[in-house]
Amino acid sequence: MKNDSPFHRIAPPAQAQTRREFLWRSGGGLGGIALASLLGGEGLLAAAARAAESNGGLHLPHHRPRAKRVIQMFMGGAASHLDLFDYKPDLMKRDGQKSDFGEHVEAFQDGLGPWMKPVWPFKPYGQSGKMLGETVSELGKVVDEMAFIHNLVGKTGVHSQATYLQATGFQLPGFPGMGSWVSYGLGSMNENLPTFVVLPDHRGFASNGPKNWDSAFLPGQHAGTMIYPGQENPITDLFPGKAGGFVSAQSETAAHQVIAKLNRGHAATREGDARLDARIRSYELAARMQLAAPEAMDISNEPDYLLDLYGIKKNPPTWPKEINAGEEMDYFGRKCIVARRLIERGVRFVQIWSGNDNGFPRRNWDSHEDILRDHGPLSMGFARGATALIQDLKQRGLLEDTIILWTTEFGRMPSSQGGKGRDHNPYVFTNWLCGGGIKGGVTSGESDEWGYKPQDRNTPTTVYDIHATMLHLLGIDHEKLTFRHNGIDRRLTDVHGQVLKGILA
């Protein structure tokens, strides 16, 4: 199962001395890279695993995996559980009445106005009869594939800390993103593309920007690689830009040959240093990525019906200045279809972002002012793309071993703010998952009658549980996937986390 592709493991973890020892030395003159491609051999694989075991149990997988890859959708700014997924009939009845939480509530701003019912009506969908808000009704088509968790709790109502917590498991900067951990634990499944790819919101970054998918203390190759489909250089420095006018196809090919030749001569007089061979190999892989990445992002050969399914306009119009559903569908749909193409080509972890920073005009989910205005188009956009992605993956047989995780920073308050908006609610919010190893059509954990806190305050779900469950499905025991940094054995789940058995298929 361990797929130790050369792309991924060019430089093994700096701390994994025993493992490095093994990988770099037992290959004789071949060097780490050549060796890594030999790793398919049973004997070597077993030996590598043994060597790894003595290094803090990085013996993977820990158990039989149910899934191989992950697509995470992250709603920046905090999406409202109340208006999309978490049906609260009581709130509808009390709409407009003075809010009373029965306890002191610390609001982030001043969002303790009257109770406010969901902006959109709810209806049941699928065999499971799951209630969904109108703007995400598209998801009704696949709702029986989805498992909802309505009793997630956060630790903070501050965007930055909350985003870090959901993305890295810690409230402060300096910790690897979830995809980086998965990359570190499982490695790559392809030689031509990065293991962990991020599709940021095309308008800008959410809180913390690239720090949410940084490798932090994990080796650099586990950082999320940002991809901007449709741009001249969709990956930073994939091709020479304007400054490289002197480079031609011929000069490039010849340059690679000259570099390789001189580097081989240099390495030949410096035996025993696998890094020199690894660097030679990295140039070969770079050249392969130059071919593979644009192909992976090119959707021009996708059939029209499929583009339509994803809500993508073949020839997008000039979009109006105001936020609108068509534009949101088009952009989110493009990210979703590219995510599918990346997954198909062996990318392990794809993260799709919806919503940028808190600039003006608002283009994220932080609807303090007006749920209808922002959540409407944003949710219609993501629901269309997500539904199409689930259907498309299922039809290709990929859904069974691909986890889709939808998450956000925190929820929003059942009381209103300024009449039409909602303030932050870190006390309860919703996540949903579907795909590889997830039981469809279930709900695990309820919020209270208002959607203000968990129904059972003693047994909330935390981000650690979500992360533990996801790792579990990937064949990883979250307590054993560790990396020692500055004297601490770090984990994605810190010192917490329990696998959510109730949503496992």
Place this chain on the structure above:
Amino acid sequence: MHLRRFILFCAVAFSSFAQQPDLAKLPPAVRKNVDFARDVQPILSNRCYSCHGPDRQENKLRWDTKSSAFNGGTSGGAIVPGKSEQSRMIHLVAGLEKNLVMPKKGERLSSNEIGILRAWIDRGANWPDELAEPKLKDKTDWWSFKPALRPALPKVKNRKWARNEIDLFVLAKLEEQKLAPSPEADRRTLIRRLSFDLTGLPPTPGDVQQFARDRNPKAYEELVERLLASPQYGERWARHWLDVVHYGETHGYDKDQPRPNAWPYRDYVIRSFNEDKPYARFVQEQLAGDRLFPGTRDGFEALGFISAGPWDFIGHAEVPESKMDGKVARHLDRDDMVATTIQTFNSLTVQCAQCHNHKFDPIAQEDYYSLQAVFAAVDRADEKYDFDPAVAGKRKGLTERQTSLAAHKKELDEKIVARAGKPLLDLDAQISALAKAAKRSDAMGYHSAIEKGQGITKWVQVDLGHKVPLATIVLHPCKDDFNGIGEGFGFPVRFKVEMSDDAAFKEGVTMVGDYTREDVENPKLKAKSLDVAGGTARFIRVTATKLAPRQNDYIFALAELNAITADGTNAALGAAVSALDSIEAPVRWQKVNLTDGWQPGASVSDSSELASLRKKREQLLTQATQADENTALGEIDRDLATVKGELAKLPAQNTVYVGAVHTGSGAFAGTGANGGKPRSIYVLNRGSVQMPGKEVGPGSLSCLPGLPSRFELPPNHVEGDRRSALAQWLTRNENPLTWRSIVNRVWQYHFGHGIVETPNDFGRMGGVPTHPELLDWLAVEFRDGGQSLKKLHRLIVTSATYRQSSASVPAFEKVDSENRYLWRANRRKLEAEAIRDAVLLVSGKLDPKMGGPSFKDFVVDKPEHSPHYEYHLHDPEDPKSHRRSVYRFIVRSQQQPFMTTLDCADPSMQVGRRNESLSPLQALAMMNNSLMLTMSKHFAAKVDQQNGDLPGKVRAAYFEAIGRPPSAEDAKVLTLYARQFGLTNTCRVLFNLNEFSFVD
């Protein structure tokens, strides 16, 4: 004791009876002798502590203390001494109870383990009293906590190889391991290695040739001296230090706002390395320079250490300390200060003791919070200071005089007010009521016409009526919630303030403040004060050269302009205002608002009624004033004016972002309003601000012999005394960690790995020294020998150990493939900065300018809210960005992609040792990054200027880039390539060779 055991017995026996466990299933007790410490405690600690131990006590039971173990938890006792078959502990681990098996998580206990527990209980459950409590003290039995003593020099066989003491220690280990040192590297290799190590730059071909030919037996030593004396040494080693303290120039977190005044700290570090400042002083300045070395520039700029790390701007600026989220933000902020301090100077992970006592190291939770108490008054803020100690002294004297005069005046005023009696009180009440009624003025300020472009120039000016000598000019920003902008509405991004006697500003124009060259951070509601220092003028003009963004359009607005004279009056009050244009929308926006005496946050402008009441008040006071008082008050006012004038004459102060007492308003108030009184610090149960426990005072670690852990400060101490105490605690001779930590860091940067592999952790989770005696010898030699880092470098790089060749020896690889015993030199992959700087230098483009504000290799988009740092929009030809990488403006959220790909340090975490990776993305960056491509062109142009044929130029380029001439074969291949594709492409190839990135 007997009685308790009996009761316990009954309870357990009863419950066992009720459930009727099948005792036949119990694994038998082992027969061997069972010792509690050797056999039993390891089982408890490995299998039980995680739920019933120091951190968690499920059912209030813990197996790490004798009393709890015997008393049992909420469901009763679990041990019946002498009777294991009746002990519930045994039932539970053996799985005799249907619904409950211990441990709940992980594997079941083996029969042997159960057998050990049974044997122990059956033989009376002997738990020695000396092990009754978990012993924190035992954890001090670890190499790093023991005193550092100068060890004797070891005896070696191959004595003639050794050049200095270091070699004796290294050789002794090599001989012990049956290894042997490698021969000395050749001179070309040595000069390249030394140059990169000491200055971060490659040697020039001329330097290489000269050194290679130098017959002087002291040539090497002289080279070392030259490199250590070069200012580039400080730049190189400062960068290492900045990694460790996680220095950055934006806050990080949400919105990631810039810190335009962080750089003086970076310059301080460079200067300190170049001046070879004694290490203790270097440490002390960074924690408490303001107290220990008052009035010095270094003592102030060094405090940038405390503020170097990330800061949650929103968690402070939008959430007050009274809210939970605000408390969390401030707790995390102090946590960063504490962790940074101890990790940097003492190489320990004290932050692990935030929720509980440190699991592995002898650090109590109370130690951790005592360290938080050291920083309890401090926040991160821009502070003003003087370069010149003489000026600082003068300013201090004047400020003190000002304070005492004001106090005297206050005293007199109070006497007079008391004498004026009830009529005055009544009048005051009237005035206050009236003022309250008109609290918010609607007269916002001056507002220019609205423009579609930002670069349009606009001005507004004030006519003082006649020539007035001025002390300061103050600009007050507006506040308008239009488009959610709020504070700082319309404040220009670039502007200048001038004075003249010519209304047209054509003649005799004096520049008061020029902010047209760089964007100014929006001051929000902070007034912009400009020193005029006695200048005289009739007209004051503010010219905006880059307008403020509004809503897809741009404007210039100002709430108020004050022209303050030496005696503190505002000469601009009510003065005539003219402007290039104005939207003139009374009452809110009109020119006259600029001098109406009101700005956001100020009290109301005088209405006529108020004015007459105030006049009446003045009269009352005059009547109540006695003649001598009147004289005294007059004198005080005169003196105050003089003091103010002298203060105004002092050179302008500088600003640096440091850890300091912050005085603010709104949510981010700091402790300034309380006179810098430290916040109360409590031991937080499980690290939660919602569960404060015991209050603690300032202190530090309690695990170092001979070093008191709590600081005995007088009750009336000021907050800085706490930091001083910590600084002194860290730099005491008795603190072995401090001295071991720094010599290990220096060693690591020279050899690729430290004597201790984990430079930031000397605790039990960290490494152990490969050469413990050498580490202590170096630590003591350094500590007692003047604490000179340059001396330490000299010692290291002149050793035979350092000068070895990096070539491998297959037989030794088998014994020590990691080369921990240093039987050869380590080939080093260059860091991101060294690569970038070498590329610039080789291309002839490196600007050696030292110090000052950082260069920005990005364009900022949308600076007003969440700045977007757009690196791809930067022009790589911009010469301002051709400085050494240590002067790069370091953004936390969006790190520079090229440098990050090359494993440069992440400013969000303390980097004691950089990751070293190789990836296709690195290959792409080296091949295609616009800086690399641009410099390939410059490199080629530089080489092309030389005389000679193409093969000669190719050879010259190779020598520049690689530090040696190419082999005949390589020269041929490269020349062939150059003929076909030109020198520029060839230079790009050279940059991408392995040998460019690796140093032998």
